[in-house]
Amino acid sequence: MDSRHPEITQRVSQNLTTARDNVTERQIRNWFSEIKDYLVAKNLFEITKCPNRVFNADESAFYLQPKGDKVLTRKGEKNVYRPGNDEKECITVLVTANAEGIMAPPMIVFTYTRVPGYISANIPESWGIENSENGWMCSATFYEYMTNIFEPWLTEQKIARPIVFFVDGHVSHLTLHLSNFCVEKQIELISLFPNSTHLLQPMDVAVFRPLKHAWKLEVQQWRLDNSGHKLQKQHFGKVLEAALKHISEDTIRNGFKVSGLCPFNEHNVKFTKLSKTSLSEENRGGNLAINAKILLSGLEDRIGRERKNSFEMCLLEGNIEWNGPIEEKTLYEIWKSIKLETNERQDDGRNNEEAVVLQPLHSSPPLNLNNEKNTDYESAHPHCTPIKDAISEEVNLQPINSKKEDYLDWEEFFMATAFLAAKRSKDPHTQVGACIVNDDKVIVGVGYNGMPKGCHDDEFPWGKNSDDPLEKKSLYG
Template sequence: MASDEQFSLCWNNFHANMSAGFHGLLSRGDLVDVTLAAEGRLLQAHKLVLSVCSPYFQEMFKMNPTHHPIVFLKDVSHSALRDLLQFMYQGEVNVKQEELASFISTAEQLQVKGLTGNQNEESSTPSKPKPTSRPGPRSSQQRQSVMTKLETDLDSKPSSTPVAIKRPNRPSIASNNSSSSQSGPVKRKCVDPLEAGPSGSAKEEFVTIPDEDENNAVAPKMEPEFVNESMWDEDDDGTNNDETNFGEDDSNMEMSGFDGSTTGDGNITGGGEGGAVGDAQEIAPRRNYTKEQMAKAIEEVNRGEKVAVAALKHGVPRITLFNKITGKTPIECNFGPATILSQEEEKLLVQWVLHMADRHFPVTKDHLLDSVQKIIIEKNLDTCPFTNNRPGKKWYASFLKRHPEIKERIAQNLSRARENVTEEELRNWFDINRKYLESRGLVEALTDPNRVFNTDESAFFLQPKAGRVLVRKGYKNVNNVGGGKKANLTVLITANAAGILAPPMVIYPYERIPTRIANSVNKDWGIGKSDSGWMCNKTFCEYVANIFNPWLQKMNIPKPIIFFLDGRRSHLTLHLAELCKSIGIEIIAFHPNSTHLLQPMDVAIFRPLKVFWKEEVSKWKTENPGSKFKEEYFAPVLEAALENINKEMIKNGFRESGIHPFSIEYVDLAKICSSHRTFVNCDSESDN
């Protein structure tokens, strides 16, 4: 008789353990086997949980037995889908009043149990006694009236108050004799600890959830697409919950490890039954925030604002904000692991870098790494991740990222004479020339952009530096035929402040210009010649008299005009001064050794022009493989490069050099050594 006796063993925390267990798996990303895509963002989950909570998902996974599908959901918001996942895993979720309608609509489309009229629960657990007082299934009109009442009740609450929704309590199965007298709509109280203010008080919300109709199912309204691909998302609070994070360019990424096969170019072919290829969608990056955003959010919470509201307003993770408010994590802390150097040591390095840059002795990457190596050696650290105590490129990149006030730039070599130019000297130059032009009655010409000109010459190499090229593996000596390394021609470029280019002049190192070269030059351009190929006073005078002045007359530009030149010997001669005086050209010489600050050609024209020149030479070589770039090809290629110089580039050059409008306030005085500036901006040296 004793053998027939049975004991009923029941785990009272079974349902709580199952809910917490599944939610823990979701939070850690363990054993996930389905990815849901909405609005270009991905969420991962478990097919088992989705199937239990939604007959729509259950039928979908039965029809498509793919190992790890991606389901693209149309007309579904990412936030609503994320809230539904939390509801299905935990039985409750906080939803804002303005998002409730969208949330309920999505739940109806996906037939989520507990939120819609689909409550056909199939379970392998022992059958539970049904409440005797439970009413029969409601009609659609009854359900509609209940939901209308629910939304009406919620509309009376402030819009910023989150709403707590919970599933109704289920009857306990602790014993076979237990029964439930609960029937009809159930009121549940939910307190969200994250909605508490600084004092720790939380607000309670009561929401009425109607009973579900076990017989009426909502028809499917969405057609998912499958791609056999697995990606894990991260929530904005730092835990592995939701939003995925990809690099800047995933176009060449190969996907493998699933049922689908890779094509090598980023395309994925689905495997399994029903695995169709989904359209590529842009994946949103992980949300980032700054220390300033977090500080403002903490300040608002300290003034009495709710944590969730402050987090949403300032774009910071809610959990992280809550942890800082409660003291779980420090308020002031850097992102990621601790740095090798302390904050004070890195601050000292930053001040040193900025100090040297202001004095025109910039610090290079090697200088910085050598200094860090010396600091680490002096600290005598027990463990150091760097080889020979010298950091590498990863630390260097992270250092620049931690200190955005420092940027890499290409330094321009200045002679000692240019380095010694002072701000006071430049201000005097502007004042003296303004007074001189006023005395000559040329103020009107100075304000007319069509009558303000600048000209200067520069060398253009026939063989620009090729950079890296492709050759057979193992080759040691790689040569590029096309002219000597220093073979170049001098070109004189002239333009006015209105952005109009005057005809240039190309100077060739010949006593007599060969016919093949003369025929290759544009008929409106000037052809100069000198023994050295450089500009000389005779060549420049011929350009002004025979090319520039006739062009002024052709363009109907009123005279006198103002001609800004550097103080080169070939530009300032008695013969040139007499010539310009006779034809209505007023010459103004720049302050010595200041053309890198005041000359529009140096400030904004020559650098981009030489980039265009290099591109056009490369294009010519592509169109003429194996041919040598000779002098007779120079003028046509230069003409193609000049077509890329637009009016705005020229205007910007005149403005940034302070020539038009004529004022030193437009000049970038930061190019002057800080010790030679009258008013030094010390922001870079202040405490950050």
């Protein structure tokens, strides 16, 4: 297989939740824009240019018995096991640092009602020690850290206030008591965009991976120095302290940079780390965009001045439904929806570069763009050009910026018109044939039941099929 597919290689995969998989580049860029506006409005944006005043904190779990890659065993052994019942036991640690690469004292969270003295005695004096029912970070433990550990450390280090403190939006980080305290102490808490910490959180991006590797090495070294005994909780603090020394200031600084937090610049974010699914959803993802004003202009040129005037008269009279010939009903609904969309954007003061977002044809069968021949289709319609030869592999309806009608892509125009009709239809089951145009003649129409319609009106007139609704005759034309 490897020789047949040289383009394939083995890589270590990263776990990505569905929520993170759905995050798009546009959403993250919008978050940067909103946060910048917020900081500017509060006269805090200049702080993002001071690395020692930009902080981030996040918690992670450290296993008492981290798994090694391999174990030593006798040659020929087929069944190799790792003994131990507590290998999954872990302890939560909150790690905090600023963009200058300086770490604040961390906090360890134990699963005790009251932390025993023999454990706390082996924790560095400046560190925080807290307990919770499940050993996880909660609102009470984070509040205790901010008030009793972090804020006094800021004062001791003589770091200028106010500061900007980026945290994820977990409920444990955002409480009323904590908010009031931070306002009083000039600590500006800012939540990162949801489900994007793998891109925006410096601790996740740059610190935790090398820290976990260093932790594994230090645990192994501790066991070698202690006759292979398992690491116990009372030794956790000393081993973690040794592991933290492996993290350089450059590593932390780089984490803030590639996260776009300091300097505050979304262009530094590695959007290539977004999954291909989210990138595809953002670029195409079922949403087809086309310039509203050009779409309206092209449609009105095709329907003619007389029909346009009758449409405008019906709209100006305030009629909810079309009062003209029934065969023009669907075409009127399409024109009306685009017209109203254009007017709304003009009323909002938006320029003509804005795009109308068009949803895909409701429950429409997909176009067959593959190389396979459809013999039934070709025999029924010998004059029709196969779809594969008529259009490119992907029909990408991007906004058309050119104002010259000669450059208007009518393939895109009619496809978008059909999609918009399906979107605006009051009947969710109504489908509108998606017309593909080539050299100013209809190549094929994907009908309401998925069957192809004819290339020429004289050969395949509208209404030949029993399912051809009369009100869509003008649209087909």
